[in-house]
Amino acid sequence: MMNYLIKNADIVLEDTVLEKADLLITDNKINKIADNISEKNAADFGKYKLIKAEGKLIIPGLIDIHSDAIEKAVQPRPSMSLSPEMAVNQLEKNLISAGITTMYHSLSLSDGSGIRSTENVVEIINFLKNNKKSYLRRKVHLRLEKTNFVAYPVIEDMINKDKLDLLSIMDHTPGQGQYKTVEEYQEYLHKTYNLGEKEIEDVIKSKLDKKRKVNRADLNKIIELAVNNSISVASHDDDDPEYVAWIKEIGANILEFPMKITAAEYGISQEMMISVGAPNIVNGGSHNGNLSALDLIKDGLANIICSDYYAAAMINSIFLTAEAINDLAEAVKMATLYPAEAVGLESKIGSIKEGKIADLILIDKKNSHPIVEEVFINGENVYKSRFWNN
Structure with missing residues (x-):
């Protein structure tokens, strides 16, 4: 399974928003949330994909x-x-x-x-x-x-x-x-x-x-x-x-x-x-x-x-x-x-916490309406979309 390092996103936690922070997904779970997670640290857990998320928002699925x-x-x-x-x-x-x-x-x-x-x-x-x-x-x-x-x-x-x-x-x-x-x-x-x-x-x-x-x-x-x-x-x-x-x-x-x-x-x-x-x-x-x-x-x-x-x-x-x-x-x-x-699922999903399953969505909030750009389910990147000039 591919790991993911998402950098410089605004991450919505249970009671606050952590601005310009990083999130590491390994083995289908949220491994770490911090102000700065180095690529070397991510590599310690195996092969990973880097996602640059400046100006984007991460919330739970x-x-x-x-x-x-x-x-x-x-x-x-x-x-x-x-x-x-x-x-x-x-x-x-x-x-x-x-x-x-x-x-x-x-x-x-x-x-x-x-x-x-x-x-x-x-x-x-x-x-x-x-x-x-x-x-x-x-x-x-x-x-x-x-x-x-x-x-x-x-x-x-x-x-x-x-x-x-x-x-x-x-x-x-x-x-x-x-x-x-x-x-x-x-x-x-x-x-x-x-x-x-x-x-x-x-x-x-x-x-x-x-x-x-x-x-x-x-x-x-x-x-x-x-x-x-x-x-x-x-x-x-x-x-x-x-x-x-x-x-x-x-x-x-x-x-x-x-x-x-x-x-x-x-x-x-x-x-x-x-x-x-x-x-x-x-x-x-x-x-x-x-x-x-x-x-x-x-x-x-x-x-x-x-x-x-x-x-x-x-x-x-x-x-x-x-x-x-x-x-x-x-x-x-x-x-x-x-x-x-x-419905009794809060121990596994529903919020962004280290150790929880990585069901996450990456949102572009700069538009007049927020746009879902990427979706992770069980730590896998199952959806990705971008605007293009028509």
Whole structure:
């Protein structure tokens, strides 16, 4: 394996930025961080490559614990589906170029069909877990719509077979959460699926009927099984502190995209991790009128940034957050160390420390938008890109 000596970079550590410093990678790990590491010192560990990084920034590789981009990759149009191998391989190349080195591919077991049907989700997860060759650190985040009762035994089976790395519980029934009114859900169904009035009426009736049949004891069983198998559990689109209290008590440690301030406040009071979407930050607010991610961060009510559905927003969102809170190291941790802590990976990756695995990205920060120029995963230089005069 090639070693690397990166010189004169600004290195973002856990609590500070070390300016014009050097970093040595040997045997896939961060060997040394110092003001000056001589080439002779680097040569003591074997053959190495020198990277001159004046004016560049080194941060840990991004850890994205929520992105459903895989669904669009496999099914780019409602009537067109690609093989998981073709779709995932290309998607992961794109993710690396955005600085993402660990991806929790997020797949939904909803009540619907298409890409979110049980059959398709199981097929994709089997591909992700059975094919060991990957362009990045590949993980599986399974999202359960709690009214999808037929999926409960499927999830239990996947947990027992070590197919999952993160589980989240969702409720997209109208009248709460993401769809505050029935009218909002009607509009969503019409725009997304082009359903007629009678079809929409039937879908909503079915959803509400199923919600009345949700049994917390059954959900409790699944969540406890996940926790007992060292799988982190998240709750999604929360607007009710009482529900957050219940799901926290049985093992959930993450809140995704809280819908009300009271839910976020309660989660923080219970030391839960709270994730928000990078597109929300880059856009200056939610595209559908929900809480502002940046406001939550500034108020101390969110501490994880994920790509949600658009990977390229991650790097930009970090710098926008850093500007808003006047703390680059803290903003970087929201996309690196804090998600690592939420899923139990912090001892290996998530920050730049001697002895940790070298998952790193080199950023050119001189442009109007920060650009990922090089990416290291497990100490290997897996991506390199430069501008050229067209």
